[in-house]
Amino acid sequence: MPSSPPLHQTVAILVIGNEVLSGRTREANAYLAAQKMFERGCKLSEIAIVPDIKSDIINSLNRLRHHYDAVITSGGIGPTHDDITMDAIAESFGIPLLEHQATMDKLLERFGKDVNPGRRRMARLPENAEPIICESSFMPGAHIGNVYVLAGVPEIFASQLETFLDAFGGTPYIRHEIDVNIPESLFAKDLQDIQTQFSDVEIGSYPKLCGKNACGKICLSAQDEARLYQAKEVVNQMLSGMSSA
Amino acid sequence: MPSSPPLHQTVAILVIGNEVLSGRTREANAYLAAQKMFERGCKLSEIAIVPDIKSDIINSLNRLRHHYDAVITSGGIGPTHDDITMDAIAESFGIPLLEHQATMDKLLERFGKDVNPGRRRMARLPENAEPIICESSFMPGAHIGNVYVLAGVPEIFASQLETFLDAFGGTPYIRHEIDVNIPESLFAKDLQDIQTQFSDVEIGSYPKLCGKNACGKICLSAQDEARLYQAKEVVNQMLSGMSSA
Numbered sequence: 231m232p233s234s235p236p237l238h239q240t241v242a243i244l245v246i247g248n249e250v251l252s253g254r255t256r257e258a259n260a261y262l263a264a265q266k267m268f269e270r271g272c273k274l275s276e277i278a279i280v281p282d283i284k285s286d287i288i289n290s291l292n293r294l295r296h297h298y299d300a301v302i303t304s305g306g307i308g309p310t311h312d313d314i315t316m317d318a319i320a321e322s323f324g325i326p327l328l329e330h331q332a333t334m335d336k337l338l339e340r341f342g343k344d345v346n347p348g349r350r351r352m353a354r355l356p357e358n359a360e361p362i363i364c365e366s367s368f369m370p371g372a373h374i375g376n377v378y379v380l381a382g383v384p385e386i387f388a389s390q391l392e393t394f395l396d397a398f399g400g401t402p403y404i405r406h407e408i409d410v411n412i413p414e415s416l417f418a419k420d421l422q423d424i425q426t427q428f429s430d431v432e433i434g435s436y437p438k439l440c441g442k443n444a445c446g447k448i449c450l451s452a453q454d455e456a457r458l459y460q461a462k463e464v465v466n467q468m469l470s471g472m473s474s475a
Numbered sequence: 476m477p478s479s480p481p482l483h484q485t486v487a488i489l490v491i492g493n494e495v496l497s498g499r500t501r502e503a504n505a506y507l508a509a510q511k512m513f514e515r516g517c518k519l520s521e522i523a524i525v526p527d528i529k530s531d532i533i534n535s536l537n538r539l540r541h542h543y544d545a546v547i548t549s550g551g552i553g554p555t556h557d558d559i560t561m562d563a564i565a566e567s568f569g570i571p572l573l574e575h576q577a578t579m580d581k582l583l584e585r586f587g588k589d590v591n592p593g594r595r596r597m598a599r600l601p602e603n604a605e606p607i608i609c610e611s612s613f614m615p616g617a618h619i620g621n622v623y624v625l626a627g628v629p630e631i632f633a634s635q636l637e638t639f640l641d642a643f644g645g646t647p648y649i650r651h652e653i654d655v656n657i658p659e660s661l662f663a664k665d666l667q668d669i670q671t672q673f674s675d676v677e678i679g680s681y682p683k684l685c686g687k688n689a690c691g692k693i694c695l696s697a698q699d700e701a702r703l704y705q706a707k708e709v710v711n712q713m714l715s716g717m718s719s720a
Contacts, residue, residue: 252650253513254694276525351663383683434493
């Protein structure tokens with residue numbers, strides 16, 4: 231029996247779309263993928279958002295795919311002139327983009343001879359890529375090397391993502407949060423000491439503006455639940471010492 | 476009279492924060508800045524989101540600041556151990572991080588001798604950086620070279636951003652959208668021809684999932700309003716020709 235490939239431990243997300251860079255659309259797909267990766271215990275190390283320009287896509291993709299275990303891309307795989315992601319992926323890998331036969335068969339079955347050039351365009355995959363097929367769309371994404379090429383429409387992105395999540399991660403991360411109403415500057419030193427003591431727990435402090443009063447959250451995350459609870463206990467002790475001081 | 480420096484025509488945004496990469500927080504600051512840059516006519520060319528790791532911040536900052544007219548950073552300038560952006564900026568420019576005297580004076584006036592190490596930490600700026608001072612916070616951001624270093628708390632980010640927006644852009648972009656209920660694949664070729672005809676108008680097509688029917692928007696943006704209206708008219712003619720066909 232062949233052994234399974236190792237799980238991806240680190241990942242980057244490459245979002246392709248002028249609509250995000252022009253402020254038209256608030257990015258949603260990287261946000262979803264970030265949550266899924268956290269739950270699975272895969273480190274999302276970078277998100278890059280680039281325009282619908284082939285050289286920009288290729289440059290970012292090459293940088294990211296050589297640096298991280300995997301890259302997930304979002305957007306630019308539709309039929310219109312601004313959909314150039316598959317072309318960029320193929321060029322990045324130095325391979326041709328070919329009509330995917332099984333997808334063409336489905337299109338012929340559904341539309342008969344009425345498969346227009348736009349639909350044919352969406353049936354192209356980089357040579358030897360695996361199609362990523364989901365329930366929300368019969369136009370495929372593509373998996374090639376360590377790159378997963380997904381649609382930008384959020385429902386389709388989410389549906390495609392679910393199909394290969396089990397290739398990512400290991401021990402899930404857990405997150406706990408503590409409400410804080412003490413100015414950050416008063417506990418910064420103590421919190422740093424706790425972070426040093428618990429190097430396997432990631433501790434962040436996220437203040438908000440709440441009128442004249444300080445408020446915010448201290449956020450702890452870790453893969454080892456026992457260590458997370460220990461660190462949380464020490465943070466709570468620090469804060470209660472300050473409140474009663 | 477000294478002449479004003481030229482306006483920044485291209486910009487990248489560098490978001491620093493584990494809370495975004497872990498899916499805890501949905502990114503909001505780059506989204507706001509994207510809208511502001513569009514309105515001002517400055518091209519937002521890339522958004523990068525990196526963790527609270529100094530070498531990652533420095534690598535991304537150096538890549539972006541040499542490639543675009545300006546870089547706006549968001550996050551990591553508070554008093555806690557995970558706030559390392561100012562250190563990274565100073566190291567990227569090869570200059571020291573120094574207590575900013577005017578900020579220290581304000582802190583001494585407000586807190587007397589009670590200026591704790593956390594607040595002193597936030598008063599540090601890269602040598603010769605200009606402080607970015609806004610109404611929402613008296614801890615400054617920093618402007619050094621072509622880099623603008625802003626807070627991650629959304630209200631403070633927004634307030635700091637307003638103080639230097641007039642250094643960006645030129646002719647504002649305008650955007651119009653057209654509702655479409657025809658499958659993209661049917662008009663892809665014609666839309667491409669229109670895009671070729673109007674190279675100064677950016678045309679995007681953004682489908683949605685709407686049950687069994689096609690729906691979405693064609694989005695046109697340009698700096699020349701007359702050209703935008705001309706292109707919109709041609710797109711509308713194309714669509715009405717298809718609806719009546």
